[in-house]
Amino acid sequence: MKKNIDKKNNGKVSSPDVVNSHTGGSWAYTEKVKSHFFNPQNILLVDPEKETYDAEGIVGSPACGDVMRVWLKIDQAKDKIIDFKWKTFGCASAIAATSILSVMITEKGGMKIDRALKIKPGDIVRRLDGVPDRKIHCSVLSDKALRAALNAWFKKTGQFERVSAEGSKIIDPYVKVTEADIEKAVLGGAFTLKQVQEKTKVGIGYPECIPATEELIRFYCEKHFGK
Structure with missing residues (x-):
């Protein structure tokens, strides 16, 4: 079985959290990933009433088990996201990535939309102190859900020049x-x-x-x- 070396902890071997029974490959989740997986922030267990949010973004496929939904409240006068709620069917990395993204957006009373659009999957991964390579795509999913919600907001408010077409980034x-x-x-x-x-x-x-x-x-x- 492959072992995971924790370079931040003087090279100590960390216990794998997941082991592939077929290949023997393994990976270990960071403490931040575990924290946000077991105690996800800003998560919703049921869909909110439509009047309680300003925009919704949905990405992923139910057939693949990786659906991500994001709801935003936006201060239009300040062009600022003031609340970020989410719900997903996904793995530990998907849950942790979206949880930390919601914190990044709301931790200082909200975030300007233009700044939120500059967040990259790598920024999310760094806030989690890393994720297994095979799970980095989960941070892309949360990023895409945020962008989908903002696109919905731009269309709703007639800001069509700010809409980013799928795949156009x-x-x-x-x-x-x-x-x-x-x-x-x-x-x-x-x-x-x-x-x-x-x-x-x-x-x-x-x-x-x-x-x-x-x-x-x-x-x-x-x-x-x-x-």
């Missing part, structure tokens, strides 16, 4: 590669960073986008192929 500004381009590459059989780069050139001249690209590759592989 630019990952590599140098070659104009978008999320949709990454998904298309994965659907075309590119399952590794090298293979995706061969198809799109993403990250070759802008290596800063490679972590986000790798997260998206994992997300789309899981979404479409269960890898």
